[in-house]
Amino acid sequence: xxxxxxxxxxxxLLHRQxxxxxxxxGIVIGVASVVALLSISSGMQRSVKEQxxxxxxxxxxxxxxxxxxxxxxDAQGGMGAxxxxxxxxxxxxxxxxxxxxKLPQVETYGQTRVNTGMVTSxxxxxxxFLRITGLSDKVTEKFANYFQGFTxxxxxxxxxxxxxxxxxxxxxxxDLGVRVGxxxxxxxxxxxxxxxxxxxxxxxxxxxxxxxxTGLFVPIKALESLYGEKNTITQALIKVTDGTDVxxxxxxxxxxxxQLGTPVATVTAxxxxxxxxxxxxxxxxxxxxxxxIALVVGAIGVMNTMYTSVLERTHDIGIMKAVGAKDxxxxxxxxxxxxxxxxxxxxxxxxxGVGVSSVASMxxxxxxxxxxxxxxxxxxxxxxxxxFSPWLIIGTLVLSFAVGAFAGALPARRAAKLxxxxxxxxE
Amino acid sequence: MIKLKNVVKTYRMGxxxxxxxxxGVALEIQDGEIVAIMGPSGSGxxxxxxLLGGLDQPDxxxxxxxxxxxxxxxxxxxxxxxxxRVGFVFQSYNLIPTLTAIENVELPMIYQGVLRKERLNKAxxxxxxxxxxxxxxxxxxxxxxxxxxxxxxxxxxxxDPEILLADEPTGNLDSKSGRQIMEYLKxxxxxxxxxxxxxxxxxxTARYAQRTIHIFDGKIGTAADWEEE
Numbered sequence: 001x002x003x004x005x006x007x008x009x010x011x012x013l014l015h016r017q018x019x020x021x022x023x024x025x026g027i028v029i030g031v032a033s034v035v036a037l038l039s040i041s042s043g044m045q046r047s048v049k050e051q052x053x054x055x056x057x058x059x060x061x062x063x064x065x066x067x068x069x070x071x072x073x074d075a076q077g078g079m080g081a082x083x084x085x086x087x088x089x090x091x092x093x094x095x096x097x098x099x100x101x102k103l104p105q106v107e108t109y110g111q112t113r114v115n116t117g118m119v120t121s122x123x124x125x126x127x128x129f130l131r132i133t134g135l136s137d138k139v140t141e142k143f144a145n146y147f148q149g150f151t152x153x154x155x156x157x158x159x160x161x162x163x164x165x166x167x168x169x170x171x172x173x174x175d176l177g178v179r180v181g182x183x184x185x186x187x188x189x190x191x192x193x194x195x196x197x198x199x200x201x202x203x204x205x206x207x208x209x210x211x212x213x214t215g216l217f218v219p220i221k222a223l224e225s226l227y228g229e230k231n232t233i234t235q236a237l238i239k240v241t242d243g244t245d246v247x248x249x250x251x252x253x254x255x256x257x258x259q260l261g262t263p264v265a266t267v268t269a270x271x272x273x274x275x276x277x278x279x280x281x282x283x284x285x286x287x288x289x290x291x292x293i294a295l296v297v298g299a300i301g302v303m304n305t306m307y308t309s310v311l312e313r314t315h316d317i318g319i320m321k322a323v324g325a326k327d328x329x330x331x332x333x334x335x336x337x338x339x340x341x342x343x344x345x346x347x348x349x350x351x352x353g354v355g356v357s358s359v360a361s362m363x364x365x366x367x368x369x370x371x372x373x374x375x376x377x378x379x380x381x382x383x384x385x386x387x388f389s390p391w392l393i394i395g396t397l398v399l400s401f402a403v404g405a406f407a408g409a410l411p412a413r414r415a416a417k418l419x420x421x422x423x424x425x426x427e
Numbered sequence: 428m429i430k431l432k433n434v435v436k437t438y439r440m441g442x443x444x445x446x447x448x449x450x451g452v453a454l455e456i457q458d459g460e461i462v463a464i465m466g467p468s469g470s471g472x473x474x475x476x477x478l479l480g481g482l483d484q485p486d487x488x489x490x491x492x493x494x495x496x497x498x499x500x501x502x503x504x505x506x507x508x509x510x511x512r513v514g515f516v517f518q519s520y521n522l523i524p525t526l527t528a529i530e531n532v533e534l535p536m537i538y539q540g541v542l543r544k545e546r547l548n549k550a551x552x553x554x555x556x557x558x559x560x561x562x563x564x565x566x567x568x569x570x571x572x573x574x575x576x577x578x579x580x581x582x583x584x585x586x587d588p589e590i591l592l593a594d595e596p597t598g599n600l601d602s603k604s605g606r607q608i609m610e611y612l613k614x615x616x617x618x619x620x621x622x623x624x625x626x627x628x629x630x631x632t633a634r635y636a637q638r639t640i641h642i643f644d645g646k647i648g649t650a651a652d653w654e655e656e
Binding site for chain 1: 477480482483502503506507509510511515517521522523524525526534535537538539540543582586
């Protein structure tokens, strides 16, 4: 019976091909927009989530902060944290991190300090004012995910006790015209180049060190000797022990430094990810609502087509009833037809939606690059690919069949309820 | 045996006008009879045929079909009655224009849940019986009136009905095609003992019947009533 209905329904739809395709087009547009928008936004969510997962939810990022900033951050809640993250770096300020050694929640920590200095080399004409990043002992190893791409092409990494040594990004090394073993002068001090980093193709991490290719790295002690001010940091990374409540630890650390008179701002991966997710979810809801409107319009198209069809085929319905069709047979036939319009529209719509979102995410990926300043910028460019969950696809197909059948329900009911004699008389 | 008692049917045209199509019809038709129902247009003969075929229900009275009273049945039960026990032949053939001849013949069997292979076999076989076997895949618009009526006849027979209702079966046909259809009906009656009820105002068609029932102004009358008119 099902197959017979299917065959008859297909027959009827194919008999009115142009109208069927136009009706289907309405559904296609609705479904394609739902699929495209949902897969783009869930792709974004996934890539954000993945990126936060790489740096780890047990990591707290800390930066010196003035009392005013503190107030601002508190007043704005999490959004303050976001703003702080995206705003880039503050001037280095004095914060004595050694107190962290006493906190049981803290597993390990490391810090960076950024100063701008006059850099010269024998091979380069003139001088460059460049950002020089001071790294605490083993910070690139302890927070390897944050320093993604910090791998040496030549030479060696810092060793404890090193001071007047420098590791250069590939581009900087080329500009300075130096190789491993050559001297580079910062202000008046000579530094020996001990390593050159591998060129980084792309730095996709949202929360990772930016601008490795143009970076100059020295032990943090060297910057202290050059510019004075011990215990001065631009940023610190703190890893808490497993099982610690990261949010509480973050608050505790903030309170502690506040009491010491050197206030800091802290942000956890969780906080940022929640904020970003919240924004994306909001966008997702709005877009989905718009797409849903398109789908509703498509459904109205199906309903219109089916009403027309019932009217046109009134006489045929009379014949079907005269030869023994029950109301339910007629009902099922018309539901099948409208359901088919829906599901074909759904299938084509899914394909187009997948195509559109793939193309769109390629273009959007560039637009979503945030921050990106060289140095210790915390927020990087974000690339993402749309995520097509199997449930989205299956759900969309089921939904489009349901939308079609639902839109066809009233017309089908009208057809089923026609009285045989009256239907036969209708010409 | 078909037995009608005091059958009344009134149609409402708009809100105020009532048309008394049948005003108390009593009638008996024996199994295996060929009966012609004759009457002028507007006499109620089409209404009578619709009631006999279960296409409509009377307002009053009873309509018994052997053991089954169909005057007060549900829509589903009536559909089943039409599908299994009655075959229709209409003046305007009433084939579904988008379906081919064989698909039209197949249609009533779909509603009886007959499997496709069996349906196709039987439809082909019946089309051959009415000499339409070679035109099975033509659409109604590609067939002549006589051919269409033969396809309609094949369709009426697929579910082996006990009664065949023919509403002006020759009304749209030339005399040769009309005679051919009537010969088929006569043969069906003779070979299968099928009850055939002809609704007509054509005396040539009515001549095939063993008995003629005259209907006039919604009542059973005599040929004389008609002549007076």
